[in-house]
Amino acid sequence: MRALISVSDKTGIVEFAKELVSLGIEIISTGGTYSKLKSEGIPAIEISELTGFPECLDGRVKTLHPIVHAGLLAMRSKPEHMKQLSDLNIETIDMVVVNLYPFKATILKDGVTRDEAVENIDIGGPTMLRSAAKNYQDVAVVVDPRDYETVLNELKSEKQVSLDTKFYLMQKVFMHTSNYDTMIADYLKKERNDHELPETLTMTFEKVQDMRYGENPHQKAAFYREIGKKVGSIADAVQLNGKELSFNNINDTNGALELLKEFTEPTVVACKHGNPCGVGSDDNIVVAWDKAFDADKVSIYGGIVTVNREVTLELAEKMKSVFLEVLVAPSYQKEALELLQTKKNLRVLELRDIEVPQDKNAYDLKKVNGGLIVQTIDSELMNEEDLKVVTDRTPSEKEMEDMRFAWRVVKFVKSNGIALAKDKQTVGIGPGQVNRVWSTKQSIEHAAELIDENATKGAVLASDAFFPFDDCVEAAHQAGITAIIQPGGSIRDEDSIKKCNEYGIAMVFTGMRHFKH
Template sequence: MPDLSPVKRALLSVSDKTGLVELGQALAAHGVELLSTGGTARALRDAGLDVKDVAEVTGFPEMMDGRVKTLHPVVHGGLLALRDKDDHVAAMQEHGIGGIDLVVVNLYPFEATVAKGAAYDEVIENIDIGGPAMIRSAAKNHGFVTVVVDTEDYAAVIDELEANSGQTTYALRQRLAQTAYARTAAYDTAVSTWMAAQVGGTPRRRTFGGTLSQTLRYGENPHQAAAFYTDGSGAAGVATARQHQGKELSYNNINDTDAAFELVSEFAPENGPACAIIKHANPCGVATGATMVEAYTRAFDCDRTSAFGGIIALNQPLDGETAEAISGIFTEVVIAPGADEDAMSIFGKKKNLRLLTTDGLARHDAAALAVRQVSGGWLVQDKDIGRITRDDLKVVTRRQPSEQELADMLFAWTVAKHVKSNAIIYVKDGATVGVGAGQMSRVDSTRIAARKAQDMAEAMGLPAPLTQGSVVASDAFFPFADGLVTAAAAGATALIQPGGSMRDDEVIAAADEAGLAMVFTGMRHFRH
């Protein structure tokens, strides 16, 4: 297998014409014969380049609305033939097959077609067949054939042709072949995932694909290599956000920023400002307010200590007053749908703070999946988009909750979905005042949340912790009455929980004895 392989004949067929003319000109300068199809051929001819239609080579016209044009032995024989094997060379000569040394293909825009909400038939017509077939043939024969599927790789090919008198190195061909197979795999993943959603049920096979967004300095810890891949959906969030300033995001930054943005996106902008502050993927403060700066301040007051070095997410554009308030402490990342000039100017002085804008909030899409790798496989589930309204609540105590308690319970329940289990959230007047997360015992989460509120009260010089007069949400049922009793001792007056424990009667009795109001949701929000 040669290290250097000459490029004498190239086939170009692309939907994305970026850089096409420059590549064609570079190839022509090295005397490469250009084969092409449809719009690609027109673009090259319009640039004054000599191009031979693939139909002229195959002897068959493009047919069936372009579905059939490159699926032909003359094309695939030219791609797959081993140049150093006598019987392959003889077969090429016998059947008039010319070698194809370079294939440049980027595929029909299937992912973009799905993302724009196209009708079923239009999506089907954007499934590329000939392109993946040529890519796979060329990649298999990378000992002799160079295959390019990304416009980003045009420059590398041009540079090698220039450096090696019209030849490419095996190292480049091998690297591009791997990229090519990954592209066709990701493409088929997009198609199969879309089809699975159309068909419904549980597919026998699942695949997942992504495109490298950035190589990260390291993963959760310095000894772990890491990278960030995007799924091509274009959904608003950390994957598509614009970073305005600050150093490169780390693995933990991306993970925590996603957690913050997903949480704050629960709160519709038209219902008023909301802010979520995240530390280690758990909220340490979430609040609404009449203004964004008020929402931030109330979220910050839940746990000022943990907020240091945290991630802040807003459901409305960042304004100057809020930016000024946030600048009072060290913050890793702020993510928001937008930011005004005053905010940008204020943050511009904080070189270590990253500001991301998204032009929208996260979609809580019923078709979205949550995927987690385990040893030997993957766990796949629907994303938790479960929500409840007042009509879903079942009051199980003698005392009925007040209107304020109901509003706070629904707020607390929304936050609970984004807190690691076992999760306990104290809320008062539309703001968290205590969060207990990730404990093995639910009563321990209840105690930790209350203790944090006590600590903050002492730090802020308050006469009593804000848990006095609060409501409590539990992401799953109270298995015993001890968690409820602990919440009552902290000053809670109402509780929201799924219900469903064998000891529900005992828990309800304890609530009645303490004079609490309690509602059942019938829905659980475990988050592991």
């Protein structure tokens, strides 16, 4: 048997090669791998000795040769293939151990140039892997150092690698080369500043962890992260305490983080099942917590909390009394973290770049049966120049401040979404109803039930999409709401405007909606 070894990641390769030699397997090698093996006293044939052709073009061409690929692709079960090898004086190669130039590590380096990235695109490696994998019945192809032990165990016990293992290794090769090519294509797209949705969409992710289950216990799940520097995302967070994150934890925390990124002032966001349940802003982060907590003391139980300022001991003492699933902040005072770590089930995450927004051209993906719908993320909030007061009464400065606050929140409420706010605090949220008046009434009822019956007096209302009828204005008036912000654009806008004028409610159109289905 002969094995061709050429690896960028040299983890375990010396030990593996020694074992192969002890089993009587001849080794062919290239470049840095050949030098490494020779320095360790492992006998190996240099690739140029095999091909009779020197490595050239700074090592760009060394394995791209018929002697290599014929030795890999010849089907041992076909006499005509074997006769051709004999006529050409070519020997078979029975194992390929290859992993590729470190393209990912290269593009993740600070200040990497395009030329440097392109130079780290492997050509010969993928070609050998594909040749060997195509002929998996006869060639064992190893791309992952974690598979060395399996291959050695079978060689020692059975004198060969089983067909089932070869088929598994083949699958792994094409997953590896697909991932590699996708990284290259994605890098080039970004390098060209190409923001178009492509004709064919290929994406690649790396597994972070398997999960015990998905949304429900009967569903399998895993967490994958995008390849690249994704600062400010949950994939970049460091867990400091608690059990591993579940599927629902990650999904809900992501939603809470994206809402938090809309705020620059000290803000606390509490979420439950993907919807905000309490949001508070203030000059003091502890007061911001009080606002978020007081907004809905019931739903925050077992919820997700994100904070855009350091968690102090004073804040941690307040949080400790509440059962939370996940807490995310940019930093923690030492004493605060020690206190929170006494709650063994609380997942405490540190996300130093918590304020960094997503790339505006990032994709939002939704899997549907038989396909995928893709859009760029909803990165806009509103254009200030497009704000239009459509009622006789102009909102006060305080009402405008609260409407801007509520508009940030309602952007992340499932449609049909309504958010009520007063003094930079949500006082009622109505998510996900099948008609808008139900969402409005729900938000008002929750405010009275969870805070007090006067919670909506002097509050503002934000709606993620236009009012199809004036019934939402009627409900708002009955609750004492004094100002409304909504996209506008309904054929019945005038009905809502007229009703607002009748009740002295100020209404502002944004010209931008924020459906979240």
